[in-house]
Amino acid sequence: MKFQRRQLRKLAGCAAAAIILINLSAHGAWCQPQTTKTIKIVVPFPAGGGVDILARLLSEQIRRMQGQTMVVENRPGAGTVIGTEAAARAAPDGSTLLLNTPNFVISPHLRKVNYDPLTGFESICLLANTPQLIVVNSASI
Numbered sequence: 001m002k003f004q005r006r007q008l009r010k011l012a013g014c015a016a017a018a019i020i021l022i023n024l025s026a027h028g029a030w031c032q033p034q035t036t037k038t039i040k041i042v043v044p045f046p047a048g049g050g051v052d053i054l055a056r057l058l059s060e061q062i063r064r065m066q067g068q069t070m071v072v073e074n075r076p077g078a079g080t081v082i083g084t085e086a087a088a089r090a091a092p093d094g095s096t097l098l099l100n101t102p103n104f105v106i107s108p109h110l111r112k113v114n115y116d117p118l119t120g121f122e123s124i125c126l127l128a129n130t131p132q133l134i135v136v137n138s139a140s141i
Contacts, residue, residue, distance in 0.1 A: 037095045038069040044083025044100060046076040054128060055099050079107050088115035099127065 041059055045051045052074060059070035075083030080103040090096035098121065105117045115121075 037093070038071055039095050039097065040071045040073055040090075041097045041099060042083050042087040042090075043072060043074050044076060044080035044098070044103075045074065047074045050130075051099055051101065058099075058127070079103050079110070081107050081111065081113050085114050088120050097124070 039059075039062065041055045043052050043055045052072070055072045059072050062068055063070045073086075075086050077083075080100060084098060084100060084104060084107070087096055087098035107113055108115075108117055
């Protein structure tokens, strides 16, 4: 499924709106005023990939809507564990976000990690959904 630039902008706008609504809610660290803090989005993938592009679109929308200073930090490696552990070590003040994929919950079953995916993070929103498919050559059946 290939997204067009207009679809990605709409998706990023919706995500930014969801984050702003959460910011205004009465739960979590996002209730604190964010006017002076720089918000860092940790992307555990290399620059230029789909998750990185989504993070950059999201950060641009937040910057426009709230005037917030945004930084996208790519921390690739170890099946997203390096970036996820960096986000887990960050202060729980709402100024560090993590964009991740299903690797987030799969990796702890494959290797020792220094974070708990169930209790170590607070989910904000589902930003994107990508279908996955397994195919085989028809002659092999």
